[in-house]
Amino acid sequence: MEPTSRRGVAAVIRLLTVTFVLVLSLAAPARAHVVASGAELQVTQTFAEGEVTLVIAGVSRVPAPLRVSAQAVAPSGTRLDLELRSLTDASRSSGSVTVGQGAAELPAGHTGPHELRVRAGDETAVIPFQVVTADVAFWDMLLDGAFVAVGLLLVAGVLTGRLSRPIVGGASAAAAVAVVVMLLQPYLSPVRAEGGRPYALGRFSTLPARPATGEEFTLTLRLADGSTGRPVDDLAVHHEAPAHVVVTSSDGGVFRHVHPLRTAPGVLTVRLRVPRPGRYFAHAEIERQGSGGQLLSGTFEVSGAPEASGALEGSGAFEGSGALEDPGGARPGIEAREAAVPRLTPARPTRAGPVTIEVSPEGPIQPWLGMPGHLIVRSADGTHLAHSHGMRAGGSALRFTLTLPEPGRYLAWAQYATGGRLVTLPFTVEVDR
Numbered sequence: 001m002e003p004t005s006r007r008g009v010a011a012v013i014r015l016l017t018v019t020f021v022l023v024l025s026l027a028a029p030a031r032a033h034v035v036a037s038g039a040e041l042q043v044t045q046t047f048a049e050g051e052v053t054l055v056i057a058g059v060s061r062v063p064a065p066l067r068v069s070a071q072a073v074a075p076s077g078t079r080l081d082l083e084l085r086s087l088t089d090a091s092r093s094s095g096s097v098t099v100g101q102g103a104a105e106l107p108a109g110h111t112g113p114h115e116l117r118v119r120a121g122d123e124t125a126v127i128p129f130q131v132v133t134a135d136v137a138f139w140d141m142l143l144d145g146a147f148v149a150v151g152l153l154l155v156a157g158v159l160t161g162r163l164s165r166p167i168v169g170g171a172s173a174a175a176a177v178a179v180v181v182m183l184l185q186p187y188l189s190p191v192r193a194e195g196g197r198p199y200a201l202g203r204f205s206t207l208p209a210r211p212a213t214g215e216e217f218t219l220t221l222r223l224a225d226g227s228t229g230r231p232v233d234d235l236a237v238h239h240e241a242p243a244h245v246v247v248t249s250s251d252g253g254v255f256r257h258v259h260p261l262r263t264a265p266g267v268l269t270v271r272l273r274v275p276r277p278g279r280y281f282a283h284a285e286i287e288r289q290g291s292g293g294q295l296l297s298g299t300f301e302v303s304g305a306p307e308a309s310g311a312l313e314g315s316g317a318f319e320g321s322g323a324l325e326d327p328g329g330a331r332p333g334i335e336a337r338e339a340a341v342p343r344l345t346p347a348r349p350t351r352a353g354p355v356t357i358e359v360s361p362e363g364p365i366q367p368w369l370g371m372p373g374h375l376i377v378r379s380a381d382g383t384h385l386a387h388s389h390g391m392r393a394g395g396s397a398l399r400f401t402l403t404l405p406e407p408g409r410y411l412a413w414a415q416y417a418t419g420g421r422l423v424t425l426p427f428t429v430e431v432d433r
C-alpha cells in the first residue's frame with residue numbers, strides 16, 4: 001500500500017472509531033411513558049377512592065383506538081372518566097372505564113405526545129405519554145442494525161489485521177446510515193433521552209399546612225430541576241408508577257405506601273388521612289428519564305387527638321396501614337397484620353453484610369407494582385429509607401435481601417397482595433455493629 005493511502009485508511013479508522021463511540025454513547029433510549037406496538041404502559045395512582053393501575057395498550061398504527069383499562073388489587077367498582085388529549089393538535093376523545101371491568105377505547109389520530117386525564121370523584125390525574133407506532137420502531141431497528149454493523153466491521157478489521165476495501169467500505173456505509181438516522185431521529189421518534197439529568201429538588205407540603213387527625217389532607221410534592229429550577233416533568237415510570245411515596249409517623253405506628261397523582265408539570269399530590277398526631281416523614285422515590293433513581297424526603301406535623309380505632313392501636317406493636325386506621329374504609333382492601341416476626345438470616349444482622357428476610361404469605365401472591373413483594377425499611381430517626389423487592393423462594397415464601405448501612409433499630413414493612421387484599425406486615429430489624 002502506498003504511504004499516502006495508508007494514512008488515508010488510518011484517518012478513516014480514526015473517524016469510524018470516533019463515530020462508533022459517539023453513536024454508542026448517545027444511544028441510551030429511555031422507553032418510559034411510551035405506548036408502542038406490543039408494549040403497554042402501566043401507571044399506578046392513588047386516588048382517595050383507592051389505588052388504581054391504568055393500563056394503556058400499545059398500538060401498531062394510527063389512527064386506531066387506544067385501549068385503556070383500570071386494574072386494582074381490590075377492584076372497587078369505581079368509575080373513572082377518561083379524556084385523551086393530543087398535545088400536537090389539541091384533538092380530544094373521551095370515555096370511561098370501571099376499575100376491574102373492561103376497557104375504554106379512545107381514538108388516537110396520530111403519534112406523538114399525548115395526555116390521559118383520569119378523573120375519579122373530584123380528583124384528576126394527568127398522565128403524559130407518547131404514542132409510538134411501528135414506523136418509528138422500524139427506524140430504531142435500522143439505527144441499532146447500523147451500530148452493530150459498524151462495530152462488527154471494525155472488529156473484523158482489527159482481527160484480520162488489515163483493512164480490506166470491503167471492510168472499510170462496509171463500515172463507512174453502516175456509519176453513514178447510523179449518522180443519518182441519528183440526525184433524523186428527533187423527527188422520527190418523539191422520545192429519545194439525552195442521557196443524565198440534573199438532580200431534582202423536591203419540596204413536600206400539606207394542605208392544610210397543619211393537618212388534623214382523622215381529617216383528609218393533601219400531601220404535595222413539588223419537583224424542580226436542580227439546574228434550571230423549572231418543574232421536573234420527565235419522570236420515568238418505574239415499578240409501575242412515576243413516584244412511590246412512603247409516609248410514616250415518626251414512631252412507625254402509621255404507614256402509607258402511595259402513588260401520588262401528577263396534577264400538573266412537576267406537581268404530585270395524594271390525599272391522606274392519619275389517625276395519630278405528631279411528626280411524620282414523607283419519602284419519595286423517583287427516577288428521571290435517562291437518569292438514576294433518587295430519594296427525596298420531607299417532614300410534616302399532624303395535630304389533634306389520637307383516634308381510637310383498631311385492635312392493633314393499643315397492642316404496643318407498631319402497625320401497618322389502612323382499614324384499621326380508616327374505619328370508614330377510605331382504602332378498601334388494605335389490611336394490617338399483627339406484628340409478626342419474619343425469618344431473618346443472620347438472626348442478628350450486622351452492617352457489614354446483607355440480611356435475608358423471609359416472609360410466609362397467607363395465600364397465593366397476586367402481582368402488585370410488577371413484583372411479588374415489596375419491603376420498605378426506615379431507620380428509627382427517619383433519615384434512611386430502603387426499598388427492596390421480594391423474590392419467590394421455594395413454595396410460597398417471599399424473600400428479600402438487603403444491607404443496612406448503620407447499626408441500630410430499623411422499622412420494616414413487608415407488603416404483598418393476596419386474595420384481592422394488600423397485606424402490610426410490620427416488624428423491626430436490629431442491626432449490630
Ligand SMILES: [Cu+2]
Nearest residue numbers: 244245257258
Ligand atoms: Cu410504590
